[in-house]
Amino acid sequence: MEAGSDFLSKLETALEQQRESFDNKELIxxxxxxxxxxxxxxxxxxxxxxxxxxxxxPYKYEQKISEITPPSTNPVLDSDKINTxxxxxxxxxxxxxxxxxxYQFSADFITxxxxxxxxxxxxxxxxxxxxxxxxxxxxxxxxxxxxxxxxGTDQISVSLVNDSLKRIKELSxxxxxxxxxxxxxxxxxxxxxxxxxxxxxxDISPADMxxxxxxxxxxxxxxFIKIMGKGFPFYAELIKEIFAEEAVTDxxxxxxxxxxxxxxxxxxxxxxxxxxxxxxxxxxxxxLSTIAIPLEQAIKKLExxxxxxxxxxxxxxxxxxxxxxxxxxKEKNTKIIEIDVFDERLxxxxxxxxxxxxxxxxxxxxxxxxxxxxxxVSTTTRKLETAxxxxxxxxxxxSIEDIYVIINKMDPVNIYFKSEIGREQRSSLKGVKIEVTTxxxxxxxxxxxxxxxxxxxxxxxxxxxxxxx
Numbered sequence: 001m002e003a004g005s006d007f008l009s010k011l012e013t014a015l016e017q018q019r020e021s022f023d024n025k026e027l028i029x030x031x032x033x034x035x036x037x038x039x040x041x042x043x044x045x046x047x048x049x050x051x052x053x054x055x056x057x058p059y060k061y062e063q064k065i066s067e068i069t070p071p072s073t074n075p076v077l078d079s080d081k082i083n084t085x086x087x088x089x090x091x092x093x094x095x096x097x098x099x100x101x102x103y104q105f106s107a108d109f110i111t112x113x114x115x116x117x118x119x120x121x122x123x124x125x126x127x128x129x130x131x132x133x134x135x136x137x138x139x140x141x142x143x144x145x146x147x148x149x150x151x152g153t154d155q156i157s158v159s160l161v162n163d164s165l166k167r168i169k170e171l172s173x174x175x176x177x178x179x180x181x182x183x184x185x186x187x188x189x190x191x192x193x194x195x196x197x198x199x200x201x202x203d204i205s206p207a208d209m210x211x212x213x214x215x216x217x218x219x220x221x222x223x224f225i226k227i228m229g230k231g232f233p234f235y236a237e238l239i240k241e242i243f244a245e246e247a248v249t250d251x252x253x254x255x256x257x258x259x260x261x262x263x264x265x266x267x268x269x270x271x272x273x274x275x276x277x278x279x280x281x282x283x284x285x286x287x288l289s290t291i292a293i294p295l296e297q298a299i300k301k302l303e304x305x306x307x308x309x310x311x312x313x314x315x316x317x318x319x320x321x322x323x324x325x326x327x328x329x330k331e332k333n334t335k336i337i338e339i340d341v342f343d344e345r346l347x348x349x350x351x352x353x354x355x356x357x358x359x360x361x362x363x364x365x366x367x368x369x370x371x372x373x374x375x376x377v378s379t380t381t382r383k384l385e386t387a388x389x390x391x392x393x394x395x396x397x398x399s400i401e402d403i404y405v406i407i408n409k410m411d412p413v414n415i416y417f418k419s420e421i422g423r424e425q426r427s428s429l430k431g432v433k434i435e436v437t438t439x440x441x442x443x444x445x446x447x448x449x450x451x452x453x454x455x456x457x458x459x460x461x462x463x464x465x466x467x468x469x
Contacts, residue, residue: 007255011192014262018185019107027105030178032462036455037122037171038096043164044146045093047157053145054082057090065098068117070124075137085141095121112186113233115179127172130165155404159444163451188262190235191242194220198227199242206246213243277456281392284449285384288399289373291442295403296371298410298435299363305429306360309420334358339412354409356416363406370399396450400443407436 048054071088099121104110110118126139132147134140146165149157198220208216217239224234245254335356340349372378384392410432418426 007259008192008196010259011188011262012196014259015185015189015192018262019189022107022182022185026178026181027107027110030175030182031100031103031105032459033171033174033178034096034122035100035462036459037168037175038100040164040167040171041096042093044161044168045089047149047160048089048145051149051157053148054086054089057087065095065102067114068095068099068103068121070095070117070121071138073124073137076141081141082145085138085145088138089142092121092124107182107185110182110186112183112190112235115183115186119176119179122172122175127165127169130169155440155444159447159451162444163448166448166452167455187238188258191238193228193232194239194242198223201227209243209246213240216243277453278389278392280449280453280456281389281396282384284396284446284453285373285392287442287446287449288396289370291403291439292367292371292374294435294438294442295363295367295406298407298432298439299360299367301430301432301435302363302410302413303360305414305417306356308425308428309417337413337416339409339416341408341412354413356413359409359413366399366402366406370403393450393453396446400447400450403439403443407439410436 045054049056071091076084099118124138125142126134126136130139130143130146132140132143134143146161149161152158202219202223204216204220217236220239221234221236224232245258247254336353337356338351338353341352342349369380372380373384375381384395387395414429414432417429421429
């Protein structure tokens with residue numbers, strides 16, 4: 001009996017140390033990870049609402065929640081799937097809001113049943129296998145709706161969705177990992193409560209646990225509610241683990257290992273792999289540098305098309321006059337044209353006036369800067385390598401914005417050229433659609449790397465504020 005009391009005392013001390021550790025670190029980290037998960041999900045959810053692909057449930061805020069409960073996973077009729085998934089996503093968003101605003105993140109509150117419900121809620125959509133081919137109803141329908149954005153032409157929305165999905169997948173994995181670590185603590189805490197209450201009160205001996213295992217389990221079950229209370233769950237498999245730890249042969253070894261494991265977990269220093277956040281930025285720069293080739297190809301085609309347009313438009317006297325002006329250095333650096341540019345934010349085209357000569361010069365200038373990024377000894381590259389992370393981030397952000405402005409005018413400029421030359425010469429015009437598509441794809445990848453850096457830094461800042469780091 002003394003040996004049993006000594007074990008219980010050591011177990012209680014080890015569990016209390018673990019409880020304090022979880023309350024001061026892992027549960028704070030879990031709460032923050034859930035907040036980041038919610039933010040990433042709402043990025044997609046709000047975009048779907050804005051695009052009119054789903055609708056918000058007007059009765060969402062009339063729900064009353066005392067425990068998190070995942071929305072339904074029942075099959076849906078094709079004719080009603082948009083309406084149903086809209087309601088379910090609205091419920092999901094409300095559940096996440098409840099989790100962030102009112103949930104208690106403490107070792108005493110987050111019991112095994114609550115951990116199970118939390119994991120079910122986070123994985124209500126199968127984020128790790130988010131596909132239209134999914135066999136899970138809600139995942140399949142949501143993937144189909146999101147696909148309408150990712151397969152569209154709004155590159156900003158495409159980038160936002162892809163980046164959010166990537167973050168959700170990473171964060172959901174982290175939430176499950178943290179939840180399982182807390183679950184391990186709760187399993188041992190449960191076994192301690194059973195040992196210190198029901199087994200002691202019923203005076204169950206280790207011999208009975210071995211020779212009369214089923215009868216002993218039945219005896220515990222009959223007296224369970226009376227001793228442990230109505231809300232306490234009955235887990236037969238955990239009670240059988242207690243029986244194994246009380247075995248005459250290897251029970252002491254199992255108990256010793258349990259105490260050692262708990263103590264090691266309490267005192268071990270987590271060795272964190274240092275993440276080179278600057279390297280994340282420089283990876284974005286390297287990806288950005290690959291735009292140089294398609295951008296150079298596009299500008300050459302535009303210059304060819306411009307020359308073709310000028311050849312067709314100018315008379316012999318105009319060409320002679322232009323030649324004289326070139327010799328005298330009086331060539332005008334101006335050619336104002338009107339083009340229709342599609343504004344993705346407003347989802348409509350607008351007519352703008354641009355100086356074509358200046359536009360072609362700006363594209364060439366930007367191309368040379370981007371091309372220099374692939375040269376390790378170039379002035380631009382060396383400046384970026386010694387600049388602050390904020391300066392590098394601003395350079396990437398500004399470059400992405402500038403290139404989007406440039407490529408959004410390329411097709412409209414080509415349409416202008418087509419209107420300026422005769423029908424017989426139009427077959428000679430060179431298209432830039434392939435180059436523009438290639439550039440957009442590279443911009444999306446660059447933006448994803450940029451967002452990864454920003455998300456990581458925001459996560460670190462939050463952890464610092466919460467005292468986790």
